[in-house]
Amino acid sequence: MVIDGIWSYSPDSGYAEGQELTGYTVAATDGTIGHVDRQADHFGMRHLVVDTGVWVFGRSALVPVGVVTGVDTEGRKISLSCTRGEVKAAPRFRTDSETMDAAYLTSVGDYYHRLPPRETTTT
Template sequence: MQPELWNYRADVYDVNKSLDIVGYHVEATDGKIGSVDEATYEVGESYIIVDTGPWIFGKKVMLPASTVTKIDPQERKVYLARTKEEIKNAPEFDEATFKESAYRSTLGEYYNRFPFGGGVY
């Protein structure tokens, strides 16, 4: 598992500062996908869980922290370097197993297929 995948980029989030992004709206490169339901900030293990609401029938998705390209506290938005389709096609989120290393490895393999860091807003 590539540790950088599970870290926020240095230009996006300063690990020395406190920021709670739960409730922020989430924007893929091609539009809104939902809002942050949960976020972690541990080095090498950071991710966000997005509640997609009606976009994909109320499902949640887990995204490695490296997919975040920008956090805008004034607008309360998180921007991602992935399209809606890439996010929709990710391995299905499972509330019971998402913290297990096997799921994280599968998710990591999926997101590692895309260029690291993706586009920038």
């Protein structure tokens, strides 16, 4: 089941349709989590795969685009509405094949959808 909104950029996020975000720095509300390794849209579930680098060594995170609060093209930075801990606690991303697994994507969407709403700030 696709949860409305969690898989779509909000209109005020600053994202332009078709914009390439690979390489952009990704920041949670309380600090940087990594950079965009790739973006995907399988089953209508748009998401970013974020390489967390040394923060969570050897692990990437899958983030639905509905938690993106700002895209700063000039600064090449994406801001999220969640904390580093919330990203880390999300259903673990293990392999690239999971981006094609509708059940896994649904579990990720359910997790992010249940997070408490926050004041949104843009970059």
